Amino acid sequence: MSGLPFKGIRVLDISNFWAGPFAGQFLGDLGAEVFKIEAIQHMDPFRNFANLPQGDAEAARLFYEWSARTNGANRNKYGLTLNLRDSKGRDLFLRLVAISDIVIENFSTRVMTSLELDYPFLRAANPSIIMVSMPGYGSTGPYKDYVSYAHSLEDFVGITSGGGYPGGPPVRYGLGMADPIAGMFAAVAIVAAVEQRDRSGSGQHVEVAQAEALTTLMAEDILTYQIQSSVSARQGNRSSIMSPHGVYPCKGKEKWIAIAVQSDEQWRSLCDVLGQREWLEQSTFATARDRKEHEDELDQLIAEVTTRWESYDLMHSLQRAGAPAAVVADGSEPLSDPHWQGRGFFQPMARKVTGTHPYNNFPGVFSNGRPPLRLPAPTLGEHNAVVLRELLGLNDQELSSLAHEKVIGTVPLGLGM
Amino acid sequence: MVGQALAGMKVLQVGEGVGVAFAAKLLADLGADVVIVEPPGGSSLRNMGPFARGPGAGDESGALFTYLNANKKGITLNPKHKRALGIIRKLVLEFDVLIEEYTPRHGHPLGLTYETLSQLNPRLIHIATTPFGETGPYRDFEESDLICRALATTVFHSGLAGHPPLLVGRNISAYFPGLYAAGLAIALYYQRRRNGRGEHVDLSKIECLINLSASSALEYAYTGGHFSRGYRRSNQFPAPVWPCKDGYIGFTLMTQAQWEQLCVLVGHPELVEDPRFRDPLSRTASAAEAEHIIGPWFKERTMQECFTLGQELRVPIAPVLGPGELLRDPQHRARSYWTNLSPVEDKPLEAPGAPFHLPSSAWAIRSAAPRLGEHNEQVLCGQLGLSNRVVGRLRSQGVI
Numbered sequence: 001m002s003g004l005p006f007k008g009i010r011v012l013d014i015s016n017f018w019a020g021p022f023a024g025q026f027l028g029d030l031g032a033e034v035f036k037i038e039a040i041q042h043m044d045p046f047r048n049f050a051n052l053p054q055g056d057a058e059a060a061r062l063f064y065e066w067s068a069r070t071n072g073a074n075r076n077k078y079g080l081t082l083n084l085r086d087s088k089g090r091d092l093f094l095r096l097v098a099i100s101d102i103v104i105e106n107f108s109t110r111v112m113t114s115l116e117l118d119y120p121f122l123r124a125a126n127p128s129i130i131m132v133s134m135p136g137y138g139s140t141g142p143y144k145d146y147v148s149y150a151h152s153l154e155d156f157v158g159i160t161s162g163g164g165y166p167g168g169p170p171v172r173y174g175l176g177m178a179d180p181i182a183g184m185f186a187a188v189a190i191v192a193a194v195e196q197r198d199r200s201g202s203g204q205h206v207e208v209a210q211a212e213a214l215t216t217l218m219a220e221d222i223l224t225y226q227i228q229s230s231v232s233a234r235q236g237n238r239s240s241i242m243s244p245h246g247v248y249p250c251k252g253k254e255k256w257i258a259i260a261v262q263s264d265e266q267w268r269s270l271c272d273v274l275g276q277r278e279w280l281e282q283s284t285f286a287t288a289r290d291r292k293e294h295e296d297e298l299d300q301l302i303a304e305v306t307t308r309w310e311s312y313d314l315m316h317s318l319q320r321a322g323a324p325a326a327v328v329a330d331g332s333e334p335l336s337d338p339h340w341q342g343r344g345f346f347q348p349m350a351r352k353v354t355g356t357h358p359y360n361n362f363p364g365v366f367s368n369g370r371p372p373l374r375l376p377a378p379t380l381g382e383h384n385a386v387v388l389r390e391l392l393g394l395n396d397q398e399l400s401s402l403a404h405e406k407v408i409g410t411v412p413l414g415l416g417m
Numbered sequence: 418m419v420g421q422a423l424a425g426m427k428v429l430q431v432g433e434g435v436g437v438a439f440a441a442k443l444l445a446d447l448g449a450d451v452v453i454v455e456p457p458g459g460s461s462l463r464n465m466g467p468f469a470r471g472p473g474a475g476d477e478s479g480a481l482f483t484y485l486n487a488n489k490k491g492i493t494l495n496p497k498h499k500r501a502l503g504i505i506r507k508l509v510l511e512f513d514v515l516i517e518e519y520t521p522r523h524g525h526p527l528g529l530t531y532e533t534l535s536q537l538n539p540r541l542i543h544i545a546t547t548p549f550g551e552t553g554p555y556r557d558f559e560e561s562d563l564i565c566r567a568l569a570t571t572v573f574h575s576g577l578a579g580h581p582p583l584l585v586g587r588n589i590s591a592y593f594p595g596l597y598a599a600g601l602a603i604a605l606y607y608q609r610r611r612n613g614r615g616e617h618v619d620l621s622k623i624e625c626l627i628n629l630s631a632s633s634a635l636e637y638a639y640t641g642g643h644f645s646r647g648y649r650r651s652n653q654f655p656a657p658v659w660p661c662k663d664g665y666i667g668f669t670l671m672t673q674a675q676w677e678q679l680c681v682l683v684g685h686p687e688l689v690e691d692p693r694f695r696d697p698l699s700r701t702a703s704a705a706e707a708e709h710i711i712g713p714w715f716k717e718r719t720m721q722e723c724f725t726l727g728q729e730l731r732v733p734i735a736p737v738l739g740p741g742e743l744l745r746d747p748q749h750r751a752r753s754y755w756t757n758l759s760p761v762e763d764k765p766l767e768a769p770g771a772p773f774h775l776p777s778s779a780w781a782i783r784s785a786a787p788r789l790g791e792h793n794e795q796v797l798c799g800q801l802g803l804s805n806r807v808v809g810r811l812r813s814q815g816v817i
């Protein structure tokens with residue numbers, strides 16, 4: 001890899017959970033030196049989502065290093081702990097701000113002010129600092145102090161309302177998509193601010209109100225609602241226009257295929273592959289509109305056939321014939337899938353405490369390959385000594401005294417909630 | 418646009434997908450000069466409804482096209498015409514970034530690979546978004562939003578226990594990779610100022626999308642298992658979505674304190690001491706009972722009441738809003754978030770506004786989406802230096 005865009009850029013990522021760290025990770029992946037800054041009094045609460053190997057007592061003791069979510073969102077970062085509520089911790093942080101380019105935080109609105117670390121303070125330490133705040137609903141407005149998580153924001157902007165089986169209640173996305181999406185909106189805003197600063201020399205205080213960023217995804221529903229004075233009812237995996245369009249059972253437990261027929265030609269291919277040419281004779285299935293009208297019957301007929309197929313075989317057979325189809329993959333299947341493997345998407349990486357496992361690579365292959373995974377997600381306070389010594393010139397005695405005063409450390413005092 | 422973050426960045430948008438239009442919109446709204454390149458018959462996205470004034474109202478395009486392509490110029494080009502290559506060559510030399518979405522099975526919209534593009538302009542930044550990547554066994558697969566989401570593991574884990582996996586979210590396979598495309602375009606433009614070089618990015622939608630699965634592959638690698646679908650899982654109490662008087666509200670309980678506040682909110686503080694509900698695991702085991710006791714409070718109140726009263730006690734409740742309710746919600750209104758897209762002044766058509774605030778880069782809709790070929794002269798003559806006569810000939814020959 002000849003060079004990465006953000007080599008030489010330093011980021012202080014004091015954000016928690018997923019949205020802020022995801023933005024910091026994008027910068028780290030593209031070469032920035034990112035410091036994930038937690039505190040032993042308040043470690044990143046995302047670490048509580050531990051995924052412990054069975055019967056491993058040591059893992060249970062160090063549960064906070066076993067969160068796949070956290071470790072998947074904080075690679076290419078160094079790990080520090082600094083108690084920002086302690087005046088020494090705060091001073092050290094401001095000394096880092098003076099030699100850094102970006103600060104990312106996603107606390108609720110009052111926190112940085114209460115720490116005396118809001119933009120005026122950061123700018124005093126470094127006039128060209130780019131500060132990025134990611135409040136849930138916004139720093140102003142009637143909801144500015146409201147508590148939100150990824151799921152709440154999906155509920156608020158309308159993602160949840162649109163999901164659900166026909167005739168049923170709203171059903172949430174299972175894994176919280178709002179966080180990485182808001183994180184990427186923040187990433188775009190941050191790189192734009194970096195680009196602007198390159199020409200103007202000035203930093204700025206960027207705000208990404210997550211509810212505003214996420215509402216961008218709802219443009220189609222918002223426009224449709226205004227023009228038609230209504231929005232379509234929840235339709236499960238169906239489409240308003242395409243048919244057949246849905247998820248059908250395959251052979252085995254929890255094996256499914258997704259099929260999305262977009263033309264009459266693809267419909268013919270589907271019938272061919274499924275060995276059901278007689279469906280082509282049925283006038284009730286002749287056009288997409290006909291098929292939509294008789295969707296209940298059609299979906300049932302398709303399911304009766306797909307249930308005899310292995311999901312990957314069916315996907316390949318349909319795709320060879322030009323019909324859009326895909327295995328409804330569970331989280332583990334990409335690890336043994338020749339396409340994901342062939343593209344080198346998973347990278348084995350050694351990490352303290354957890355050992356070696358496959359991590360998601362950066363999505364995006366440059367001319368010379370993917371931007372590399374240089375660092376695994378840090379253990380708590382892993383790089384305190386090296387960073388404070390090398391960047392701020394602290395000696396061993398000073399480090400020891402900070403640890404004694406619990407300004408820095410590597411063992412959590414609380415659960416970070 | 419002077420004073421905006423991406424002032425001076427020149428971007429060509431190629432391809433008819435929502436994703437590339439969205440990626441380029443992010444750049445245009447930050448001040449980049451974006452030109453969309455359409456076939457002479459127009460992008461198929463123009464024909465996608467709904468239409469603000471009804472289909473067939475003049476040459477009006479669909480509302481989504483109008484929203485996605487504001488702040489951009491538009492030219493037309495027939496890449497298959499033998500005279501097209503000369504125009505493409507000039508375009509590629511003139512622009513900084515070519516942001517493209519294509520399906521390998523159907524070929525590049527302009528008929529050009531990066532190999533050719535980089536020979537024409539080694540400084541070009543080429544972001545090529547494909548559904549599955551430019552290499553690999555699935556390279557030539559057909560796609561759709563459902564297909565991409567399914568293969569990227571972002572359908573399996575949603576839905577209710579005992580029901581099929583469920584697709585939640587519309588066209589996320591366009592928007593999420595679009596964010597990566599925009600971020601990469603800016604990063605590489607920033608890098609080019611230093612090293613003078615262009616770059617190519619093979620951006621696979623499913624490789625972006627798998628990040629929405631909360632590292633479930635890694636979770637599987639750590640534990641050898643992965644969680645099943647549906648609400649009754651070990652860390653999921655209460656069931657996330659509850660009915661109330663005029664709709665639904667959503668819960669997320671992350672801490673013991675929030676559970677205790679919830680008990681206070683619904684007038685059952687005694688539940689805190691009740692052994693059935695002492696910790697997350699026992700609450701999940703006794704979920705049905707808890708919901709039976711707590712549920713009525715919500716059923717008797719509106720979404721807004723549940724939301725306001727709950728948040729007053731710092732319980733992370735949110736209303737499950739549809740688009741109409743979101744348009745009426747006071748938070749977005751208080752921040753003047755919505756932008757008016759209407760072609761007719763007295764009939765507002767509101768659309769999402771700024772997704773983020775850069776104080777030094779003011780966000781605004783400065784121009785409407787281009788009419789088909791609206792800027793052929795401005796770009797081909799004004800920027801590429803062709804004469805009006807030549808452009809007229811190109812038009813009559815069907816090159817543009």
